[in-house]
Amino acid sequence: MSTRREFLRVSTLGSAALVFGGAAVLSACDPVTLRKVDANGVMVHPFFTSRIVATTGVAVEGTTYDWHLWPDGGATFALPDGGWSYVSNSEWVLAGAAGAGFIRFDAGGNITDAGSILAGTQRNCAGGKTPWGTWLSCEEINYGAVWECDPIGAVPAVERPLMGKFFHEAAACDVANEVIYLTEDRPDGGLYRFVPDTWEDLSAGQLQVLTQASGQPLAWVDVPDPSGDPVHTRYQVTDMVLFDGGEGIDMVDGVAYFTTKGDNRVWTYDPTANALAIVYDDDVQVNGVLSGVDNLVASDTGVVYIAEDGGNMQIVLLRPDGSTFPVVELPGVENSEMCGPAFDPSGTRLYFSSQRNPGATYEITGPWASFRDAGPPPF
Secondary structure (H helix, E strand, C coil): CCCHHHHHHHHHHCCEEECCCCCCEEECCCCCCCCEECCCCCEECCCCEEEEEEEECCECCCCCCEECCCEEEEEEEECCCCCEEEEEEECCCCCCCCEEEEEEECCCCCEEEEEEEEECCCCEEEEEECCCCCEEEEEECCCCCEEEECCCCCCCCEECHHHCCCEEEEEEEECCCCEEEEEECCCCECEEEEEEEECCEEEEEEEEEEECCCCCCCEEEECCCCCCCCCCHHHCCCCECCECCEEEEEEECCEEEEEECCCCEEEEEECCCCEEEEEEECCCCCCCCCCCEEEEEECCCCCEEEEECCCCCEEEEECCCCCEEEEEECCCCCCCCEEEEEECCCCCEEEEEECCCCCEEEEEECCHHHHCCCCCCCC
16 A cells, blocks of 8 residues: 555656647646536536436436436446447435436437336445446345346346345456456445356356455355345354445456445455455545545546545546546535446446436546546646
8 A cells, every 4th residue: 555655756746747739737636727617517627528418307308208316326338229328326215216227329429218227126326237238236225136137128127136135335247257246335344246157147146255364365255145134144254354335346457446435445356366455545645636435437448437425526537556636526516426437338428427416417528548548638
């Protein structure tokens, strides 16, 4: 883990960038000089544009589907016609009133449809996409389930009870090892993995949790009763590694990146090395940029972006050395959180939501590939 002095040194060395087409030198971590607030109230870097694609309680443009309450975790899916679907959970708290919805885009980015892909559930927080083209929507409640959903609602959603009944948050598919990692949003939560009997079939398999006995290496141990009834899954296995409020998770070059909100950390789990590491810890790397870690997504080029729950409503880029800088901000929005970051198949559009006041889902278009190299953007 970097010390604060090391972090500040890295930030200083990589803090200046020449503005594209000019000679002015600007700080990569300065949201005032490097970014601007556009007509939609979104603060973005130069050469990026935004549009609002959905607002809670209002029919999505050209459709009859009213966008859901409290949009949360999301993902995009390429479709056979060259378009894509953006799916979004509803973290609404009333039992049976949440679920997930979708917006469909054609190859040109025009909205062509919207609708529900899951209904009758509660507090669908985050989730994860599978490589076979389905969305895993996770309920963040006692005995919450994982639901496998079609990204355009063409077939009914299916509950996957063997993936465990607990305070689910997010999921990430490790293709190389044919397992799915699952985070748990509890102060004493675990990091789980589901090992399907057959890859791409989630109807059968084994739920395991990460453990570490004193002086021993990390180990994955079977959870005896994935139903969690009467004993919650996190209390069934001794020596479980505890994580303070597991949040978003995604795979980057075969390594799982995940966040914990209770201690505001970003972790990695490397399955090849069977090792945990802390990439970001705000008690060490205090720079005023990343706070309230929540959902995260990795771009196709391996860049990690983290959405903030509260804080100053930013999506923040995280480098492997722990350095950070903001790429999107919603200034002036209060009592909300940034949710559901996901890139379209081309990697040029980033979708995300502000969950409340009002709930709205945005699309940010621009040269996202510019962020793939270390240091600030070449703008």
